[in-house]
Amino acid sequence: MRKPSVKCALLAAMIAEHRWGSPIVEENLLSISAIEPGDYPTASELFDGLRSEDYITSKGSRGIMLNNSEFGALADVLYDECEWEPFEIRSRLKHYEGWDQHEWA
Numbered sequence: 001m002r003k004p005s006v007k008c009a010l011l012a013a014m015i016a017e018h019r020w021g022s023p024i025v026e027e028n029l030l031s032i033s034a035i036e037p038g039d040y041p042t043a044s045e046l047f048d049g050l051r052s053e054d055y056i057t058s059k060g061s062r063g064i065m066l067n068n069s070e071f072g073a074l075a076d077v078l079y080d081e082c083e084w085e086p087f088e089i090r091s092r093l094k095h096y097e098g099w100d101q102h103e104w105a
Contacts, residue, residue, distance in 0.1 A: 004082060005081070006043050007046050009043075010030075010033050010043060011074070012033070013033040014029065014065075015093070016032075018066050022065065025061075025063040029047065030047070050064055051064055053073075075089050078092075
């Protein structure tokens with residue numbers, strides 16, 4: 001089994017901890033993500049980079065959170081970059097209402 005990329009590990013942790021309207025700060029996200037301590041500098045850079053993604057909402061110093069209205073874009077990232085299977089994505093992104101029209105990129 002191959003190790004997930006740092007970005008995919010961060011996204012998996014964000015999905016697992018997703019709560020409506022509750023951002024997560026960098027320190028907390030890194031502590032719950034399945035990453036090695038040596039990957040923390042990379043994860044920190046990626047955390048800042050995630051702020052500009054459509055499927056992430058930046059809350060400034062309060063952290064970042066998933067953008068519920070962009071779950072389709074997040075599903076594509078999980079499929080393309082993280083190599084998640086569609087059934088896994090569907091089970092984890094339960095609040096995405098666009099499954100009927102979703103085309104896997």
